[in-house]
Amino acid sequence: xxxxxxxxxxxxxxxxxxxxxxxxxxxxxxxxxxxxxxxxxxxxxxxxxxxxxxxxxxxxxxxxxxxxxxxxxxxxxxxxxxxxxxxxxxxxxxxxxxxxxxxxxxxxxxxxxxxxxxxxxxxxxxxxxxxxxxxxxxxxxxxxxxxxxxxxxxxxxxxxxxxxxxxxxxxxxxxxxxxxxxxxxxxxxxxxxxxxxxxxxxxxxxxxxxxxxxx
Amino acid sequence: xxxxxxxxxxxxxxxxxxxxxxxxxxxxxxxxxxxxxxxxxxxxxxxxxxxxxxxxxxxxxxxxxxxxxxxxxxxxxxxxxxxxxxxxxxxxxxxxxxxxxxxxxxxxxxxxxxxxxxxxxxxxxxxxxxxxxxxxxxxxxxxxxxxxxxxxxxxxxxxxxxxxxxxxxxxxxxxxxxxxxxxxxxxxxxxxxxxxxxxxxxxxxxxxxxxxxxxxxxxxxxxxxxxxxxxxxxxxxxxxxxxxxxxxxxxxxxxxxxxxxxxxxxxxxxxxxxxxxxxxxxxxxxxxxxxxxxxxxxxxxxxxxxxxxxxxxxxxxxxxxxxxxxxxxxxxxxxxxxxxxxxxxxxxxxx
Ligand SMILES: NC(=O)c1ccc[n+]([C@@H]2O[C@H](COP(=O)([O-])OP(=O)(O)OC[C@H]3O[C@@H](n4cnc5c(N)ncnc54)[C@H](OP(=O)(O)O)[C@@H]3O)[C@@H](O)[C@H]2O)c1
Numbered sequence: 001x002x003x004x005x006x007x008x009x010x011x012x013x014x015x016x017x018x019x020x021x022x023x024x025x026x027x028x029x030x031x032x033x034x035x036x037x038x039x040x041x042x043x044x045x046x047x048x049x050x051x052x053x054x055x056x057x058x059x060x061x062x063x064x065x066x067x068x069x070x071x072x073x074x075x076x077x078x079x080x081x082x083x084x085x086x087x088x089x090x091x092x093x094x095x096x097x098x099x100x101x102x103x104x105x106x107x108x109x110x111x112x113x114x115x116x117x118x119x120x121x122x123x124x125x126x127x128x129x130x131x132x133x134x135x136x137x138x139x140x141x142x143x144x145x146x147x148x149x150x151x152x153x154x155x156x157x158x159x160x161x162x163x164x165x166x167x168x169x170x171x172x173x174x175x176x177x178x179x180x181x182x183x184x185x186x187x188x189x190x191x192x193x194x195x196x197x198x199x200x201x202x203x204x205x206x207x208x209x210x211x212x213x214x215x
Numbered sequence: 216x217x218x219x220x221x222x223x224x225x226x227x228x229x230x231x232x233x234x235x236x237x238x239x240x241x242x243x244x245x246x247x248x249x250x251x252x253x254x255x256x257x258x259x260x261x262x263x264x265x266x267x268x269x270x271x272x273x274x275x276x277x278x279x280x281x282x283x284x285x286x287x288x289x290x291x292x293x294x295x296x297x298x299x300x301x302x303x304x305x306x307x308x309x310x311x312x313x314x315x316x317x318x319x320x321x322x323x324x325x326x327x328x329x330x331x332x333x334x335x336x337x338x339x340x341x342x343x344x345x346x347x348x349x350x351x352x353x354x355x356x357x358x359x360x361x362x363x364x365x366x367x368x369x370x371x372x373x374x375x376x377x378x379x380x381x382x383x384x385x386x387x388x389x390x391x392x393x394x395x396x397x398x399x400x401x402x403x404x405x406x407x408x409x410x411x412x413x414x415x416x417x418x419x420x421x422x423x424x425x426x427x428x429x430x431x432x433x434x435x436x437x438x439x440x441x442x443x444x445x446x447x448x449x450x451x452x453x454x455x456x457x458x459x460x461x462x463x464x465x466x467x468x469x470x471x472x473x474x475x476x477x478x479x480x481x482x483x484x485x486x487x488x489x490x491x492x493x494x495x496x497x498x499x500x501x502x503x504x505x506x507x508x509x510x511x512x513x514x515x516x517x518x519x520x521x522x523x524x525x526x527x528x529x530x531x532x533x534x535x536x537x538x539x540x541x542x543x544x545x546x547x548x549x550x551x552x553x554x555x556x557x558x559x560x561x562x563x564x565x566x
Binding site: 097 | 502
């Protein structure tokens with residue numbers, strides 16, 4: 001598939017930066033906040049001019065791939081039906097200060113992206129863009145081959161989907177590093193060494209190899 | 216910049232009441248840490264620094280949970296310095312009480328009180344005061360709405376879902392100026408900029424990591440939103456962390472271990488990995504840590520002020536367990552040398 005449109009659900013700190021990077025990379029960008037499109041229209045027109053503000057349902061319907069950038073605790077508000085059959089990139093993290101106590105999201109044996117995949121049972125979920133802070137995402141985006149380019153880890157189950165996401169990560173300005181199945185995405189979550197890391201690809205690979213929860 | 220523009224720029228110092236260490240490396244008690252801040256604020260006033268802003272926290276690593284009480288003590292020992300909170304966590308507070316406390320501070324200080332409302336970056340206050348984290352959004356939205364009504368200093372009739380309604384309630388003391396100086400502290404959330412513009416309140420940007428330049432469009436957003444809402448777009452301020460010593464090396468050597476302790480302690484609860492020296496140096500050199508000699512820090516501040524067109528710069532100082540004497544010296548260097556040097560740099564013609 002030749003991905004031309006990227007949808008972003010969540011028009012906050014991360015959603016806006018991802019929109020900026022995707023526009024720069026030449027994608028058509030659709031973006032949604034929690035409410036109607038007009039609530040974020042001004043924000044989008046100033047911060048990510050060229051992106052089109054829609055509702056999350058419309059974003060899901062009209063995009064080739066959809067990045068999830070809302071608080072993880074709200075994943076059940078995602079437009080499940082409209083996301084049916086779509087490739088979905090999960091950039092969300094469990095953040096207790098926002099999400100509160102959520103045993104469903106903090107099972108140590110299950111990656112949070114698997115929980116999202118279970119909910120979006122008819123979508124294809126790949127984890128990416130979650131482990132790097134939004135300002136590093138903004139500041140560290142570099143063209144392919146640039147020195148000191150930073151890496152972004154990708155976890156997912158289908159080779160075809162991984163290929164697509166690899167391309168997107170690369171186009172958005174980062175070296176893609178495939179780390180394994182969606183279940184392995186747990187290595188990218190808060191608490192792990194990779195979380196918060198903005199390092200190059202060899203360093204990221206090393207971290208994944210040495211994966212150990214820092215507690 | 217013209218002299219007139221430069222004269223308008225305000226410089227502040229911000230503290231959360233971090234716990235300093237004495238010359239033997241022993242941590243101050245919370246009470247001592249609070250008295251240290253008072254001492255620093257008194258010195259700042261003597262040096263002509265414009266603002267001291269104290270942030271509210273409810274955690275062992277920060278001593279200030281009640282900024283206005285500390286500010287009232289500072290008021291009694293100072294003449295000119297603005298006494299600000301930075302921030303007052305409005306979501307878990309009562310807007311009426313916040314108004315009362317700060318209008319009282321305003322009385323005590325002859326009109327020097329300033330409230331900076333915010334959501335805060337910590338959430339300990341929620342369980343402490345009986346609020347639900349899941350109500351975060353609603354709490355802030357409702358309370359800031361009520362607070363802006365209280366600012367009119369007329370009887371308020373108001374109804375929301377998270378607080379008892381008010382029926383023609385008048386709140387005292389009134390300020391002498393008729394306006395309690397109020398701002399909103401915001402992070403990188405676009406919606407916060409739009410909301411501040413909606414209420415016609417000025418903003419202070421908390422830029423605690425990454426390049427300050429990336430906030431240029433956010434300031435534009437604030438102005439455009441104000442225009443759309445027909446409110447006033449006020450001058451924008453910023454705050455960022457830093458530390459000043461005689462040389463770059465000395466500043467880094469003192470700040471690094473304290474910064475690391477601070478960062479890693481917070482990181483542990485949030486799940487990010489310990490900070491590396493490389494990351495720290497990168498923030499110092501390219502990001503938002505204003506750490507170094509007088510010249511280094513002044514250059515960096517001047518650059519940020521120019522890039523963003525802000526009219527206020529607050530240095531968040533003393534992060535982590537830092538020697539108390541180094542903190543006091545930093546205040547001295549900031550007031551005596553850095554601020555005048557920044558003004559000088561701003562006056563230079565940019566080619
Ligand atoms: N901050 C970072 O550095 C960072 C880095 C990587 C990943 N992440 C992850 O990315 C996600 C977003 O974080 P953030 O920092 O960008 O948060 P944020 O600034 O609070 O933004 C969240 C956005 O999600 C929207 N939203 C909430 N519920 C929604 C729904 N049901 N449908 C559509 N939109 C909805 C919000 O819209 P309203 O304003 O209308 O409520 C807001 O635009 C989180 O899961 C976070 O863990 C964050």
